Amino acid sequence: MIRFALTRLALLLVGLLVASALIFVTLRVLPGDVAQVIAGTDGTPEQVQAIRESLGLNQPLLAQYGDWLGGILSGDLGRSMLTGASVTSELVEKSQVTIPLAVLSLATALVIAIPLGILSALKHRSITGSAMSMASQAIAAVPVVWAGMLLVVVFAVGLGWFPPQGFPRDGWEAPGRALYSLVLPALTIGVVEGAVLLRFIRSAALEALGQDYVRTAAAKGLTRTRALVTHGMPNVALTVVSVLALQIAGLLVGAVIIEQLFNLPGIGRMLVTDVGNRDLEKVQGDVLVLTGLVLIIGTVVDIVARAIDPRQREVSA
Template identity: 65%
Template sequence: MFRFLLTRFGLLLVALEVTSVLIFLTLRVLPGDVAQVIGGTTATPEQLAAIRAGLGLDDPLVLQYLHWIGGVLRLDLGTSLLTGVPVADELVQKMQVTVPLALLSLAIALLVALPLGVIAAVRRHHPDGGVLGVLGQLFAAVPAVWAGMMFIAVFALGLGLFPAQGFPLDGWARPWRAFHSLMLPALTIGVVEGAVLLRFVRSATLTALGQDHVRTAAAKGMTRTRALVTHGLPSVGLSIVSVLGLQVAGLIVGAVVIEQLFALPGLGRMLVSDVGNRDLPKVQSTILVLTALVLVVGTVVDVVHRLIDPRQREIGS
């Protein structure tokens, strides 16, 4: 097990290093000039050159990268070129919106996928099981932006149950108001991601129903549902754990898009604004943190899967 953990940790570090290089080089290809943003349209070429020199933008790319990644290794994510505020401070502030949104979306996705996926598999030969399967396919294909607009039209503008946009200026000082403003965007992401997860749960449940020990339990007098719950759901849980690692990436991407639609002051809106302003240190550090989060969750899922699945430990040994 120690060798496996060491290998996974090494692969995580390699992936982070490769990712940091790709992020750094990709952002340098984008058009635009942060010196022009800072200096304004009236800045002379000499003034723009002075701004670039002061920000270190004239340094060779290798030196710029080493300066940035060296700071990251010291847990210093840099400073915004436009505001002068440490990037870490702004990330912490924006994550107070994005992280609760992602967690709430994940909870809704699980509440949608787990029971409905099992029901769709157990009752696959009945009309209600077929309807659930079709609805899962339908909602999985719906773009999150379109679903968000429909939810705004129905639940916000139509029924008035949730605010259409915005987040309280005082943040979580009033928890219920902040939670209430996140419910509709979380419902948007959760339903779409839940429909995707529902298909995996249905497939895993069908596989479990066909396993020998489940069929044997049913042949000995158990109902099919009880045999599934007693002997089949552990294997379904293993499949779900594996898929959840992939779902985290979908939740983060969904949050970035949905924050724009619902005017939430999270990482998504900040990224879009900073890319337009060419605030490179802030953009590259933010993307690296999000990518690292996805990679770490994937690594944790692999470790958990190995711990709870004896077959994985036998293969490793």
């Protein structure tokens, strides 16, 4: 188990290094010139060249990448080419919106998927089970932006239960208002991702119901529900843990879209703005942090899955 964990951590470091190189190279081949953006439409070629030199854009790409990577290793993601603000500081500030949004969305997805997924498996031969399965498949196919607009029309515009957009200016200094503004965005992502997760849980629960140990427990007097919950939940839990890495990646992608739709000042909205401004340093930092979160969570999920699954531990031994 320790050897597996160390191997996964080593692969994580390699993955982060490869991701940083791909991000750097990809951004450098995009059209546009940040120096021209800073100089403005009236900037002379000499002014543009001077800006490029001041930003280090005239250096070889390998030297630029080395400087950026060295800063990352020391905890410095660089500074905005347009404003000079610290990328790390801005990411910390924006994460106070994005991380709570992701956590609330994940909690919503789990609250929806786990009980309904198990119920759908228990009722899979009934009209209720079939209806739940079809509904989850239909909801999972809905683009998150469409789901967001529908919920805004119903719960914000129609019923007036939630604000349609925005986040309090004083942020979490007013925790009640801040949390209230994230409910509808979190519900938007959570419902769609929960429908996806529900289908995985349903399949895992159906597989568990067909196992001999669950049938034996039922034959000894336990109800199918009690037998599944008591003896089959470890397999269902393993499925939940294994799928979480994919779910969290979906949550982060969904957050980028939802922050635009609900006008939330998070990392996703900042990323879209920075791409439009060709602010390479900030875009690099934004994308690297999001990519790093996905890779780190995937690594943690793999290690946890190996730890709780005796079959995988036996294989590794």
